[in-house]
Amino acid sequence: MRIGVIGVGHGRFGRRSDATVQELAFEAYRLALEDAAIEPDAIDASVVAAVPEYHKQRSVAGVVQEYLNLNPRPTWLTEVACASGSAAIRTAWMAIASGLHEVVLVVGCQKMTELETAEILALMGRVGEVQWESVFGTTFPSYYAMFANRHMHLYGTTRDNLLEVAVKNHHYGALNPKAMFRKEITLDKARASDSVASPLCVYDCCANADGAACLVLAAEHRVNNRDRVVWLDGVGAASSSMSVLRRPDLVGLPSAEEAAAQAYRQARVTAAEVRVAEVHDCFTIAEIMAYEDLGFCAKGQGGAYINERRSYIGGEVAVNVDGGLKAKGHPIGATGVSMATEIVTQLRGDAGERQAPGADIGLTHNVGGIGQYSFVHLFRRD
Numbered sequence: 469m470r471i472g473v474i475g476v477g478h479g480r481f482g483r484r485s486d487a488t489v490q491e492l493a494f495e496a497y498r499l500a501l502e503d504a505a506i507e508p509d510a511i512d513a514s515v516v517a518a519v520p521e522y523h524k525q526r527s528v529a530g531v532v533q534e535y536l537n538l539n540p541r542p543t544w545l546t547e548v549a550c551a552s553g554s555a556a557i558r559t560a561w562m563a564i565a566s567g568l569h570e571v572v573l574v575v576g577c578q579k580m581t582e583l584e585t586a587e588i589l590a591l592m593g594r595v596g597e598v599q600w601e602s603v604f605g606t607t608f609p610s611y612y613a614m615f616a617n618r619h620m621h622l623y624g625t626t627r628d629n630l631l632e633v634a635v636k637n638h639h640y641g642a643l644n645p646k647a648m649f650r651k652e653i654t655l656d657k658a659r660a661s662d663s664v665a666s667p668l669c670v671y672d673c674c675a676n677a678d679g680a681a682c683l684v685l686a687a688e689h690r691v692n693n694r695d696r697v698v699w700l701d702g703v704g705a706a707s708s709s710m711s712v713l714r715r716p717d718l719v720g721l722p723s724a725e726e727a728a729a730q731a732y733r734q735a736r737v738t739a740a741e742v743r744v745a746e747v748h749d750c751f752t753i754a755e756i757m758a759y760e761d762l763g764f765c766a767k768g769q770g771g772a773y774i775n776e777r778r779s780y781i782g783g784e785v786a787v788n789v790d791g792g793l794k795a796k797g798h799p800i801g802a803t804g805v806s807m808a809t810e811i812v813t814q815l816r817g818d819a820g821e822r823q824a825p826g827a828d829i830g831l832t833h834n835v836g837g838i839g840q841y842s843f844v845h846l847f848r849r850d
Contacts, residue, residue, distance in 0.1 A: 471564050472697040473847070475504025475684035476809040481797035482648040483581050484678035489523055490535035493577040496682035497536050500573070504684040505693065508536075511684070512569035514543045517556035517576040518801035521591055524582055528801075532575060549595050550750065551836030552576070553681070553804025554843035558703050560685045570687045576805030577680035588676055595837040597711035608750065609673060611712060611838045613665035616753040618718040620667065622768065625756065627667050629771035631658040633752040634671045636780060637788050641795025643822050648677050648797030672752040677797030681805040683812075694850075698812045698830075702735025702846030704728060708839050719768075721839035724761040728833070728844045732763075735846035737829055739763030742846075744814045744824040745785050746807035748835040749792040755779075758833050759787070762844070786824035789814075804834040804843065815849035 477499030479492055487495070493516075501508065514536070516529035525531055533543040546555040553576035560572040580588060593602045596611065619625045635655055641647040653671060661670035691697045706726035709715055716722065732738060739762055747762070749755035756770035764785050765773045773779060779787035790796055790810040793803060811830035813819050830847045 469565065470688045470699050470701065471561050471685055472688065472691050472699045473683050473808065473812050474686045474691055474693070474697055475500040475506070476812045477503060477682040478646050478806060478809045479680045480646050481677045481679035481799060484579070485581070489518070489525065489528060489577050489579045490531055492579065492678060492680040493532045493575050494535060496680040497573070497575060500682035500684050506684065508538065510571050511538060511541065511573045512571050513541055513563060514538055514573040514575060515546060515556040515560045516543060517546050517552040517574070517805060518578055519547055519549065519552060520545070522578060522580050522583060522588070528577070532577060548841040549836035550748070550798070550800045551804055551834045551841045551843050552801045553806065554832065554834035554845060555804070557683065557804060557808055557845060558705060558843060561700055561703055564685060564687050570690050572685050574683040574685060574805055575680065576682070576802035578799035578801035579678045580676040580799055581678055600713065601711055608838070609665040609668055612751040612753055613668050614712065615718050615757065616667055619753060619756065622719055623771065625771035628655060629756065629775055630667070630672055630752040631655055632774045633749060633755045634658050634794055636774065637749060637792040637794040640789045640822055641791025644790045644796060647791040647795050648675060649791070649795045668751060674750050674793040674798045677799045679797060679799040679802050679806070681802050681809045683805055683808055696816060698815045699848045699850065700845060701848045702731035702737070704730030704734070704844040706730070706842055710840055712838060720757050720761050721835060721842060723839050723842035724758065724833060724835060724844065727842040728762050731844040731846045735848065737846060741829050742785050742831045743827045743829055744789070744811060745787050745831040745833065746790070746792070746810055747787055747833040749788055749794050750798060750835070752794070754835070755788065755792070762831065762833060781822070781824050786827070789822045789824060804832065807832040807834060808845065808847070811847050815847060
């Protein structure tokens with residue numbers, strides 16, 4: 469039995485002081501129902517992706533379910549840091565594949581601006597290994613700065629290679645009305661931005677955001693419009709050491725490589741067949757490592773891959789042409805669902821001036837923490 473995405477919805481990402489987390493969820497939910505052309509009664513269950521610690525409201529799934537008027541159907545929360553959205557999609561896929569449910573709603577939602585930046589940094593730092601690492605002040609930028617420095621040392625990757633990722637993603641973010649940052653940047657402007665954790669500067673780093681995205685997944689026999697359905701044919705997931713000290717190297721994410729291998733195997737496709745991808749560019753080095761971990765290029769060639777514009781529309785694989793986390797924003801519970809929404813839109817041919825030509829197979833790559841959790845999903849349009 470195949471499982472398809474029959475509806476998608478996406479709200480605007482940014483500093484959303486105009487809405488609660490429930491209202492953000494409803495914004496995306498309403499659009500997804502309209503897109504799927506179904507009534508709420510058709511939904512059997514919902515999976516909500518969020519990291520509760522960022523909200524004043526602790527039990528997020530319950531308040532979202534109630535606000536969407538979906539009680540008494542079952543709901544539950546998935547949380548694996550920044551990969552929570554993809555975990556929710558995988559959970560919904562499993563619920564349908566098992567025969568337990570036939571139509572499942574996936575809601576990714578997050579309010580990150582209710583807390584001060586210092587509080588957010590402290591929370592994110594504790595995603596790393598608390599006993600031996602975060603007590604020394606490690607933060608996400610410092611972890612990814614270590615990855616960047618090691619990649620530069622081993623492979624000759626340059627600071628400009630990193631910043632070229634930001635230039636690309638801001639270029640496409642400027643074309644995306646749902647993105648947080650809708651302005652292009654130049655390489656010179658990126659170079660001149662303040663240092664965050666050497667070699668990373670401001671334009672190497674994604675921004676915290678508020679927002680929500682939504683999918684409706686359905687069993688094959690519940691798909692009414694086969695001309696619009698996008699099939700979720702491959703789901704891969706893997707984990708890795710909480711501590712980077714116990715990793716084999718610092719130039720890639722073992723969990724991402726394993727998750728990709730699983731997804732390719734299940735979907736019976738290769739990296740060379742992927743035409744459009746959403747990868748987890750929390751920092752520019754993360755996108756470069758993703759090119760390599762996913763098999764788009766060989767290890768050490770990620771810098772050349774962006775330098776030669778092979779990840780632009782018209783290149784080998786159009787990567788993050790919605791702006792990615794870098795320009796679209798990163799409301800962590802919503803990010804994985806947002807990625808899937810973009811891929812579905814691309815495979816339907818509905819992305820307008822951001823459309824990747826010939827897109828029939830798409831991929832999402834969503835990383836939790838510093839690679840403790842990775843999810844890779846393969847989508848196909850028949």
